[in-house]
Amino acid sequence: MAGSLTQAQIAQFRTHGWLAPLRAIDAEQAADCVRRVRAYEDHVGADANRSLKIKGHLAMPWVVELARSPAILDAVESLIGPDILLFGASIFAKGGGGREYVSWHQDSAYFGLAPHEEVTAWVALTESHADNGALQVLPGTHVQPDLQHEETFAEGNMLARGQSIAVADDSAAVTLTLQPGEFSLHHERTVHGSQPNRSDGRRIGFAFFFIPPRVQSTIGRRTATLVRGRDGYGHWDADPLPRFDYDDISMAAMRAAWGQYRDGEVRQAAQA
Numbered sequence: 001m002a003g004s005l006t007q008a009q010i011a012q013f014r015t016h017g018w019l020a021p022l023r024a025i026d027a028e029q030a031a032d033c034v035r036r037v038r039a040y041e042d043h044v045g046a047d048a049n050r051s052l053k054i055k056g057h058l059a060m061p062w063v064v065e066l067a068r069s070p071a072i073l074d075a076v077e078s079l080i081g082p083d084i085l086l087f088g089a090s091i092f093a094k095g096g097g098g099r100e101y102v103s104w105h106q107d108s109a110y111f112g113l114a115p116h117e118e119v120t121a122w123v124a125l126t127e128s129h130a131d132n133g134a135l136q137v138l139p140g141t142h143v144q145p146d147l148q149h150e151e152t153f154a155e156g157n158m159l160a161r162g163q164s165i166a167v168a169d170d171s172a173a174v175t176l177t178l179q180p181g182e183f184s185l186h187h188e189r190t191v192h193g194s195q196p197n198r199s200d201g202r203r204i205g206f207a208f209f210f211i212p213p214r215v216q217s218t219i220g221r222r223t224a225t226l227v228r229g230r231d232g233y234g235h236w237d238a239d240p241l242p243r244f245d246y247d248d249i250s251m252a253a254m255r256a257a258w259g260q261y262r263d264g265e266v267r268q269a270a271q272a
């Protein structure tokens with residue numbers, strides 16, 4: 001299969017369900033993205049975590065461009081093939097010294113996709129390490145089915161419903177240390193989460209959700225954006241992409257998708 005990953009990197013992903021670090025953009029470009037996130041927050045008057053979720057790429061063209069970074073798509077192509085749809089994007093911005101964390105979960109729980117071929121690229125816009133609550137993964141967990149998640153709505157949990165998998169032993173967890181502009185990849189069923197940010201600075205990452213066009217929505221017709229190759233299946237309608245920053249039409253679609261997800265209209269796979 002074409003793409004940028006070596007056989008060893010592909011084997012690492014297939015065996016362990018994650019791969020890192022890889023470089024998407026340089027540090028200066030990452031700093032520029034951070035400035036744009038702040039500008040977005042000034043514009044909407046609220047933390048980006050409250051709205052740049054699920055379809056966060058519908059708020060501003062630069063988010064789509066970031067997802068389209070050749071280095072990201074080349075790596076994803078190695079795993080899912082030359083035809084690639086961007087199915088969604090969520091920001092995870094954790095304030096320094098805050099209580100926010102992400103409980104152990106699988107992305108697949110609420111994605112409503114089949115077959116299970118989704119790959120998440122988590123792009124670090126700031127540095128991301130153990131002290132500031134970097135993404136952590138439990139290697140090898142992607143070979144399990146969709147697991148039952150308890151919806152805890154716990155205070156500080158950054159996930160919409162505080163959805164959590166009870167993990168008896170997380171001693172094998174791997175912390176994905178990334179520099180600004182680097183990214184990691186994980187499979188939609190890889191159990192992952194993150195600890196609070198104990199540093200002084202903000203830790204910001206953008207998660208992009210990629211699927212091959214053969215993957216279908218199990219919860220009705222939805223939208224996605226073809227970012228490479230061709231879609232020979234037609235399972236997905238086209239996302240209403242932003243024509244400019246804060247485009248009202250695409251922002252309304254983003255808010256609707258996030259609302260459906262957050263308000264429980266999308267049921268978790270293990271209960272379906």
Ligand SMILES: O=C(O)CCC(=O)C(=O)O
Nearest residue numbers: 092102122135194205207
């Ligand atoms: O950024 C984090 O802390 C968690 C990210 C995450 O859960 C995800 O990318 O699915």
